Amino acid sequence: MTTTVNEAQLLTSLKTHFGYDRFRGDQQRIIENVLEGKDTLVIMPTGGGKSICFQLPATLFKGVTLVISPLIALMKDQVDGLKANGIKAAFYNSSQDSTEQQGIIDDILNAKLKLIYVAPESLPGLENILNATYISCIAIDEAHCISSWGHDFRPSYQQLGFLKKMLPDIPIIALTATADKATRQDIIEQLKVPHADQFISSFDRENIELEVRPADGRASQIVRFIKQHANESGIVYCLSRKNTETIAKKLNENGINSDAYHAGLSFDDRTRVQEDFIFDKTQVVCATVAFGMGIDKSNVRWVIHHNMPKNIEGYYQEIGRSGRDGLKANALLFHSYADVIQLRKFASGASNEDVQIAKLERMKQFSEATTCRRKILLSYFGELLEENCGNCDVCKNPPKFFDGTVIAQKILSTIKRVKEQEATGTIIDVLRGARNANILEKALDKTKTFGIGHDTSWKDWQQYTIQLINQGICEIAFHKNNALQLTAFSNKVLFNNLKVFLTAPIEYKEPVKTATRTAKPKRTPSNSLFERLRKLRYKISLEENIPAYLVFSDASLKEMEQIRPMSADEFLTISGVGQRKLEVYGDEFIAEILDFMGSKIKKPKKTETHLVTYELYKSGLSIDAISEQRKLKAPTIYSHIAKLYSDGKDINIYDFIAKSDVEAVHQAKIELNNPKTLKEYFDYFNEQMDYFKIRLALSVIDKQD
Ligand code: ADP
Ligand code: ZN
Numbered sequence: 098m099t100t101t102v103n104e105a106q107l108l109t110s111l112k113t114h115f116g117y118d119r120f121r122g123d124q125q126r127i128i129e130n131v132l133e134g135k136d137t138l139v140i141m142p143t144g145g146g147k148s149i150c151f152q153l154p155a156t157l158f159k160g161v162t163l164v165i166s167p168l169i170a171l172m173k174d175q176v177d178g179l180k181a182n183g184i185k186a187a188f189y190n191s192s193q194d195s196t197e198q199q200g201i202i203d204d205i206l207n208a209k210l211k212l213i214y215v216a217p218e219s220l221p222g223l224e225n226i227l228n229a230t231y232i233s234c235i236a237i238d239e240a241h242c243i244s245s246w247g248h249d250f251r252p253s254y255q256q257l258g259f260l261k262k263m264l265p266d267i268p269i270i271a272l273t274a275t276a277d278k279a280t281r282q283d284i285i286e287q288l289k290v291p292h293a294d295q296f297i298s299s300f301d302r303e304n305i306e307l308e309v310r311p312a313d314g315r316a317s318q319i320v321r322f323i324k325q326h327a328n329e330s331g332i333v334y335c336l337s338r339k340n341t342e343t344i345a346k347k348l349n350e351n352g353i354n355s356d357a358y359h360a361g362l363s364f365d366d367r368t369r370v371q372e373d374f375i376f377d378k379t380q381v382v383c384a385t386v387a388f389g390m391g392i393d394k395s396n397v398r399w400v401i402h403h404n405m406p407k408n409i410e411g412y413y414q415e416i417g418r419s420g421r422d423g424l425k426a427n428a429l430l431f432h433s434y435a436d437v438i439q440l441r442k443f444a445s446g447a448s449n450e451d452v453q454i455a456k457l458e459r460m461k462q463f464s465e466a467t468t469c470r471r472k473i474l475l476s477y478f479g480e481l482l483e484e485n486c487g488n489c490d491v492c493k494n495p496p497k498f499f500d501g502t503v504i505a506q507k508i509l510s511t512i513k514r515v516k517e518q519e520a521t522g523t524i525i526d527v528l529r530g531a532r533n534a535n536i537l538e539k540a541l542d543k544t545k546t547f548g549i550g551h552d553t554s555w556k557d558w559q560q561y562t563i564q565l566i567n568q569g570i571c572e573i574a575f576h577k578n579n580a581l582q583l584t585a586f587s588n589k590v591l592f593n594n595l596k597v598f599l600t601a602p603i604e605y606k607e608p609v610k611t612a613t614r615t616a617k618p619k620r621t622p623s624n625s626l627f628e629r630l631r632k633l634r635y636k637i638s639l640e641e642n643i644p645a646y647l648v649f650s651d652a653s654l655k656e657m658e659q660i661r662p663m664s665a666d667e668f669l670t671i672s673g674v675g676q677r678k679l680e681v682y683g684d685e686f687i688a689e690i691l692d693f694m695g696s697k698i699k700k701p702k703k704t705e706t707h708l709v710t711y712e713l714y715k716s717g718l719s720i721d722a723i724s725e726q727r728k729l730k731a732p733t734i735y736s737h738i739a740k741l742y743s744d745g746k747d748i749n750i751y752d753f754i755a756k757s758d759v760e761a762v763h764q765a766k767i768e769l770n771n772p773k774t775l776k777e778y779f780d781y782f783n784e785q786m787d788y789f790k791i792r793l794a795l796s797v798i799d800k801q802d
Contacts, residue, residue: 100132100157107153114156114182116653116675118780121146123296128153131234131270136293138240138285139272142300143414144395144421147272148175151236155211156184158233163223164214166238167251170371172214174393177643179212183677188214189223198222205231217253227260232267235260237288240271244283261289269293274417300478305416305426307470307489309463312433313556316344319401320351322429323381328631329398330374333383334415336404336436344403345383355381358388375644377635386411389418394644396651399427405436405464407443408456409477412463422650432464434521434563441575465567467496467600501599502590504553504561505570509587511546512571517582521573524581525550525558560602570597626693627658633689637682648682649673660776660788661690670774707737711746714738720753735789739796754793758786762794 102110107128111117120128122141127150130137141147155162166172172188179186187201187210204210205226215223226232237243243254261269269290273280285293310318319333333348335341338359345357356370356379373379375394382388386406400419406412412430420426437457444453463473471486485492511524519527519541526533527541530548541547550558562581565571570586573579589595631645631654638645649657653673662668668683713723720738724731735753742748765781772778778791 099134100154100159102132102157106157110153110156111149113676114153114184115149116182116671116673116678117149118672118776120149122298124149127270127296130294130296131268132157134266134268136268136288136290137270138281138290138293138295139270139298140281140296141272141274141298142302143274143417144302144423145274145298147238147274148178150272151234151238151270152179152184152212154234155236158211160208160229160231160233161205161210161226162212162234162236163227163232164212164236164238165217165220165254165257166214167216167242167254168239168390169216171238171393172216174375174644174647176212176214178393178647181641181643181647181678182675184212185210186212186214190214190216190219202226217251217257227263229264229267232264235264235267235269237269237271237284239273240284240288241273241275241280243287244280255287258287258289274414300413300480301471301475301482302417302420303486303488304420304423305428305488307416307428307430307474307486309430309432309466309470309490311556311560312431312436315403315431315433316347318431319344319403320348320353322399322401323348323353324351326399326427328380328628330377330394330396331381331399331401332389332397332415332418333381333401333403334388334406335383335385336439338385340403341383341385345381348381348383353381354379355383358382358384360385360387376638377645386415389415392418393421394418394646395421396646397421397426398424398651399429402428402430405430405432405440405460407440407453407460409460409463409474410456412460413474413478422646422652424652424655430464434559437461438575438579462567465563466491496600498598498600500596501561501564502594502597504599505565505590505597507546507550508558508562508565509571509583509591511544512581512583512587513591514544514546515541517574518577518580520579521559521562521581524562525555528558529553529555557602561599564599565597568597625658626661626690627654629689629693630654630657630686633685637685649678657686657690661694663687663691663694666773670776707740710734710737711741714741714748732787732789736792739789739792742793743796743799750793750797754790754797758790759794759797761786762791763798766795766798 104125107125108119111120122145123139124146127137127139131151131154139147139150151162151164164175166175169188169190169192172190176186176188187204189198189201201210201213202223202225205213213223220227237257242251243257244250269288271284271288271290271293273284281295285291323331333344335344338361341357341359345355348355356373358367358370362370370379370382371388371392374382375392383403397419400416402412402415406415416428419428440457441454444450444457447453459477463470466473469482469485469492470489472482475482487493507528508524511527512519515524515527523535523541526536527544527547528550530551532542536542562571566573568586569584570590571581572584574582586595590597634645634648634654637648641648650673653671656671656673660667660671662671664687665679665683668674668687669679674683709727710723713726718726720731720734724734727734738748738750738753742750761782762778765778766772769777769781775788775791779786779788
């Protein structure tokens, strides 16, 4: 069964229903494949844009698309999102009574629905409509749940093979963010779609900035981090329930609205915490790893790991919950040796202890990396990144190495002299000449190296020791009270003068209050247009009882702030604004923008603001000076200049724009066939030409034409 549509129709459909101008990654090829009636397997990272791969075809198919989804919360979220976009969708599950369920079946019989979400357990209830008369496509979301290899195995998913048998001509599209081969194979076999075309996307999430810091004073560091990210939603992952509660308490004491979430809470409490977070009522959730599955919230701006995760899979999945909207997001991990020791304890005795320890080791290596962290992450998933990413702390601040042989020798000889019986803390105490109870009791103050390192701080010794461990120059005997011991390399360093290279201890430096401007927290002023749009979005979300990010994503609001659409046509050019959102929300948002623009203009009437600029221009002021005096941004002044020039006022336009830029825009105008929106020009120049320049150039071109 093939549904024929050309590219233009697909793009129209994308814009009308979802408000987007172009497809991301493989989306178009996937959608075409599905429309051709072919079975399809999609592997895409979280936030990659899987949903559109079946939601867009659903709008074009005659019948309904059956979506299998594991969690009621997830279904509800997706259905709300679809409805907000004007697409007829519903879910069918055990939370509904029989009247409600019958109503949905009737809607399907009467071709009133485009998508129906259902949990595998509830499929039997849909028996009557499970045939090709009604169903056009089957989407299996979170398809890894089918595999016992996967981390979220759900027995109910295993019966799904019957769908292909029952509906052999209906295309199946299975989607997941879990990439490993065993799981992939399992999905294909169990769904009985051996010939499915596979679309495997890159796992890179470029927009997430990666950072690892030493864990000293992490609670205070977290408070400061969040204060620098005011109003941004985020998750703090902790190892223990107790941690989640103490951190949440500390945040609240510091005026940061936060909740704790862990398996020890009642079902109702957990639901409330989750809902409040999704609805932007709570800014921060401090949670154990139980939190996050089934949360599609696209405006999670950062994820902090208070403790080290036990493996890279978990870490990547957790940080992947930030920045789904593609805007800049932050992942901050605190690294401590105590955590490693703790996690090792958890792993010991497990049936697959070796695997767990090996995975933990990789996680530790990632945390201690002195090369691009993203390269390490992606290589873990079998993907090679050619260039350093430029968006991790190592890339931004490459470590400097120095000859640390003498330092290493001091540490190693101390280990040797205490007969390889003491843990890191005691070794450092000896080096620093600490006369504490432990040292005196064991008479370690008699050690020959006692006090030889008194001029180096405790923390620095700790970091040097960790680096030696990482380089295999000494090791921790986890089964002997974590005593430091020598390795084959140790003797070479001690006696054969093998050189050791160390990096200067990294210490996270808090921005100094009175220092440079950039050190200031980059707080969005509460009266910025973005903040006003965010508040409006929040108000609507409460009225409609849907999460704010389903009204508009952060990305859409950012674009509104930048472009400042002031008419319906302009509003429709914003990414994320489709037909329905224009109709339902357009007026309110445009009014807010107009009001914002108006409130910034001092005395004269709104419409004449450019004339005020003209007076100042004639008096010889520069753009910056006008902008300063009028408290308007420079791009706004430039737009006045463009208008004045178009209106025939006496403006030396080439003072503001180079002839070459005008020519470039002219060329774009021809190639794009006289586009209606500035955004199309902006995209044409790969976002490298400012909007104000495009406006200025167009005012020149329009005059020439
Ligand atoms: P996934 O299911 O793969 O985690 P989603 O389908 O939830 O990802 O998409 C993540 C975000 O990206 C959503 O906010 C979605 O609206 C947005 N998105 C998807 N496709 C596009 C596109 N072509 N252009 C812009 N944004 C998109
Ligand atoms: Zn990097």
